[in-house]
Amino acid sequence: MGEWEKNSLINVLLQGRESAKQLQIQLNLRTSSSSHDQTRGIMLVQKIISSYEKALSMLNFCGSSSSTQEPQPPVGPVTESPTSLTGSPLSEDSDRDVKDPQEDVSKKSRKTFPRWTHKVRVNPGAGLEGPLDDGCSWRKYGQKDILGAKYPRGYYRCTYRNGQGCLATKQVQRSDEDPTIFEITYRGNHTCAQASNAILPPPTQPETKEPDTAAIEPQQHNYYQTTPQQQPEDALLNLRKGLKIVTEDLDVKPQQQSSIPPFHFPSPSVVIHPNFTGNFSPSFVSPQASEANNYTFSTSPPSGMNNFQGNQNFQSSSQDSEVNEIISGAAAAAATSATNPPTVDLDFPFGNIEFDPNFTFDNLGFFSSFHHSEKNSK
């Protein structure tokens, strides 16, 4: 099977899996109706999802399941896939690092990790205080007051950083204007085993405990935290509790132009290709979204983006970093080139979104913008 065919197949499977997940959510929501049929349906859906997972694993798709230790070579061509749609990723920064001969891997790679951000809105009515568990375990390692920001920014890293060398990190910044919105910036892909758990939410036991919700402190720090022992929860489940996701782009820095990397939505592994001309706006949140399964994404549209094909493994080598840099630079350029494009709202899961097996974020969450790293380390 050619690489292309394989990826196409994976895409189809991913879509099927996502559809099944959507159905699963729907079923979980209907708690009021006949519980018998409901649980039965839930189990069936679970089976369907399992089948998809199995098929995907047979194809060596590591997408939402982590476990990929070594960054695998990019599967280039696939990205430019068939479908169109694309978003506009914006990216930005360049890493101009050139020095770091023998820094330890973690530091070096961290520097080249890509960044993507999304906003999460907590629905007050749902009683949630802050962003919920996104399926991964995070440990807070710092907090900083940011210039001009009303609230401090929290810094988190994967709980399994030491044990499994997972270098994924994220930052949580509460929005000034709307305190119910949290801007979460992820950096680096999860390589820990736990990332895979995030995929399948336990079919039964819906409303159980919502562990860390409490962790979010109304006032200052600790937006939330997830502890390792908590069972993985699918982001989708969180959604049903009233979470709203707002994606958004981040900074963009003009640079050279060429192409933009495809975007991927972590949970649903959705990828938006650069050639997309629509515009995502932060607006978002369709009325129904509050009910959980409608995710609406918006983004700003870089026009004139070309195909792209890049390496999505940000793990290490300096080579990779270079690649990323180029990519991001291009993306940024494209993004900026777009002026005031019309706004187009995407209704998530379906629509012209394309899945790209080559790259997925293990975190659940919903993508937003692609950045590129930069950052230091010491």
Next chain:
DNA sequence: ATGATTTGACCTAT
């Protein structure tokens, strides 16, 4: 006792 969080110091890129 173990592991997570808090928080000021320290580091690095601007």
Next chain:
DNA sequence: ATAGGTCAAATCAT
């Protein structure tokens, strides 16, 4: 010099 990010000792929670 400054702001953002990270470290790590002290502290808190289980």
